[in-house]
Structure formats: C-alpha cells, structure tokens
Amino acid sequence: MREQKDYVSGQELCQRFGVSRTAVWKAIGQLKKEGYAIDAVQNRGYRLAGMESIYGQNELSSRIKSQWAGRRLHYFDSLGSTNAQAKLEAEAGAAHGTLVVTDMQTAGRGRRGRDWSSPAGTNVYFTLILRPDCEPDQASMLTLVMALAVAKGIAQVTGLQADIKWPNDIVVNGKKVCGILTEMSLEQDYIQYLVTGVGINVRRQDFAPDIVNKATALEMEGAGSVNRAELIAAIMKAYEESYQVFQATGSLAKLRDSYDSMLVNRGRQVVILDPKGDYEGIARGIDDAGQLLVELPSGEVVEVYAGEVSVRGIYGYV
Numbered sequence: 277m278r279e280q281k282d283y284v285s286g287q288e289l290c291q292r293f294g295v296s297r298t299a300v301w302k303a304i305g306q307l308k309k310e311g312y313a314i315d316a317v318q319n320r321g322y323r324l325a326g327m328e329s330i331y332g333q334n335e336l337s338s339r340i341k342s343q344w345a346g347r348r349l350h351y352f353d354s355l356g357s358t359n360a361q362a363k364l365e366a367e368a369g370a371a372h373g374t375l376v377v378t379d380m381q382t383a384g385r386g387r388r389g390r391d392w393s394s395p396a397g398t399n400v401y402f403t404l405i406l407r408p409d410c411e412p413d414q415a416s417m418l419t420l421v422m423a424l425a426v427a428k429g430i431a432q433v434t435g436l437q438a439d440i441k442w443p444n445d446i447v448v449n450g451k452k453v454c455g456i457l458t459e460m461s462l463e464q465d466y467i468q469y470l471v472t473g474v475g476i477n478v479r480r481q482d483f484a485p486d487i488v489n490k491a492t493a494l495e496m497e498g499a500g501s502v503n504r505a506e507l508i509a510a511i512m513k514a515y516e517e518s519y520q521v522f523q524a525t526g527s528l529a530k531l532r533d534s535y536d537s538m539l540v541n542r543g544r545q546v547v548i549l550d551p552k553g554d555y556e557g558i559a560r561g562i563d564d565a566g567q568l569l570v571e572l573p574s575g576e577v578v579e580v581y582a583g584e585v586s587v588r589g590i591y592g593y594v
C-alpha cells in the first residue's frame with residue numbers, strides 16, 4: 277500500500293491479503309493508532325498520506341532489507357542517548373548488528389564531550405552495535421565505514437551531493453549535516469563490543485548560535501520531504517556492503533577510492549590542529565588505515581591520525 281499513490285478499495289485489500297473485510301478494517305485502525313495518516317473515502321477505499329512523517333518500529337523494520345545490520349531493531353519514542361542505550365544492550369549480550377533508534381534524545385552526546393541537540397520529530401538518531409573481529413587499533417576505521425555508508429545513504433535517498441569531512445562528519449554544501457560517535461568496550465586487548473552512534477539533521481530547525489554558520493539539515497539544502505525510516509534503511513544496506521569489504525581485508529584498502537571520491541578536503545589546503553602545534557598542508561586522501569595523507573609545503577607527505585587532531589579548511593569549517 278506504501279507504493280500505491282491512488283486509493284485502493286477495501287475489497288482489493290481483502291483479495292490481496294486473503295482476509296475478511298473486518299480484518300482489513302481492524303488493520304487500518306491499528307495502523308492509524310501507530311500514526312499512519314490514512315484517508316478513507318467511501319466508494320474509493322484507502323490511501324496512505326503524509327508518508328514522510330511516519331516513523332517507528334514497524335515502519336523501520338518493514339523498510340530495512342539488509343541481512344544483519346539493523347535486522348534486530350529497538351525503537352524508542354524517547355531516550356537519554358542511543359549510544360548509552362546501545363551500551364546497556366551490548367553489555368546484556370545484544371547481537372552484532374542490533375540497531376537502537378529513537379525519535380528524540382534528552383542527553384544526546386557529541387564528540388569531545390559536547391551535547392548533541394536532539395529534538396523530536398526532526399532528525400535521525402541511531403546507534404549500531406558491533407562485535408567486530410578486529411584489533412582495537414583497527415576500530416577507528418569502522419567510523420569511516422559508517423561515514424561512507426551515511427554519505428551514500430543520504431545521496432541515494434535525497435539526491436543531494438553528500439561529502440565527507442575527514443574523518444567522519446557528513447557535509448552538504450559545505451555545512452555539517454551529520455556527526456558520528458563511536459565508543460568501544462575492551463576486555464584485555466580484545467574488542468568486547470563497539471557502538472557507532474549517528475545523528476543526522478533532517479528537517480528545518482534553528483541551530484544554536486555557536487554552530488549556526490557550520491550546521492545545516494537535509495531539508496534546508498533542498499532534499500524535499502525525507503522519510504527518516506527510508507534513510508536509515510538505505511544507510512544500513514550501504515553499511516553492510518562496506519563492512520563486508522572492510523572485513524575481508526581488515527583495512528580500508530578496497531574502500532579508499534570510494535571514500536576519497538566523497539572527501540570534501542581532498543586537494544584542499546587544510547589546517548591540522550595538533551596538540552603539538554598546528555600546521556598546514558594539502559589533503560590528498562586517506563591511506564589503508566583511514567589516516568589522512570597531508571602534503572606539507574616541503575613536499576613531504578605525512579599521515580594524520582584522527583584520534584589526536586582535528587582538521588579545518590583554511591577559511592573555516594571545510
């Protein structure tokens with residue numbers, strides 16, 4: 277019925293699903309309760325309206341078609357933070373690929389201890405639980421794998437050009453639309469689990485004064501009405517594909533070209549904000565481990581590791 281633009285009669289629904297008129301009537305009532313806006317017109321039948329606002333467990337699980345990423349799904353109307361919830365679930369034994377999604381967060385967290393504004397009905401907030409078969413020092417690569425998947429998912433669903441600002445911000449028209457926060461739990465030298473949290477700004481909103489010049493949202497950049505469940509489903513599909521490639525080599529060797537083709541910093545002059553001293557160079561792309569290759573004025577190419585530094589364009593954010 278989701279694909280059907282016109283009305284579909286009650287009788288047609290009975291035939292298609294092999295159920296009685298009463299069963300159709302009851303199912304329509306249940307969908308309305310879950311927030312689906314269904315127009316019911318006598319002698320014409322039923323039609324789904326306002327698809328872009330529909331969100332929740334059913335909408336997500338009916339759209340997610342990946343094999344393992346997001347197939348186990350826990351949706352909440354409200355949470356403190358999906359990363360915090362995902363860690364609780366991981367501690368309790370949640371499987372690799374379990375996805376936690378919420379409509380709003382009351383304690384959303386960004387990198388470097390910052391808050392992540394998380395109003396209801398506006399954005400995407402999710403966290404994927406992973407139990408990767410890799411060494412702790414390879415884990416940071418999985419954040420880049422997620423960045424690649426988010427950029428691909430956004431481009432596919434909205435038609436916008438989504439770029440990556442190394443290592444893992446997603447940028448549209450030079451402004452940030454998405455941030456990623458990965459946290460891991462180690463047991464001796466072994467990754468017990470890893471959670472990758474993603475926040476994507478979707479609908480028009482007022483940003484705080486400190487970020488208003490560098491943040492934007494998909495619908496503010498001309499995406500049209502975005503169905504958040506469709507976006508998450510596209511990201512899960514893209515993530516799963518890229519993860520498989522990552523796992524085969526334990527590196528980003530086979531994902532580099534794809535990542536670099538979306539890298540907004542590539543070929544640009546950047547400033548590396550390093551605790552040991554800032555320096556400038558031209559970003560050339562990433563290496564197999566996800567480090568940024570920066571060409572210094574001397575011609576020497578250095579590898580920049582994401583953990584210690586941040587990167588800015590010489591004129592601002594990108």
Ligand code: BTN
Nearest residue numbers: 357384385386387455456473475
């Ligand atoms: C950043 O600072 O750029 C990272 C932001 C990450 C925000 C997401 S929203 C879903 C998940 N839950 C959180 O509390 N944070 C991440």
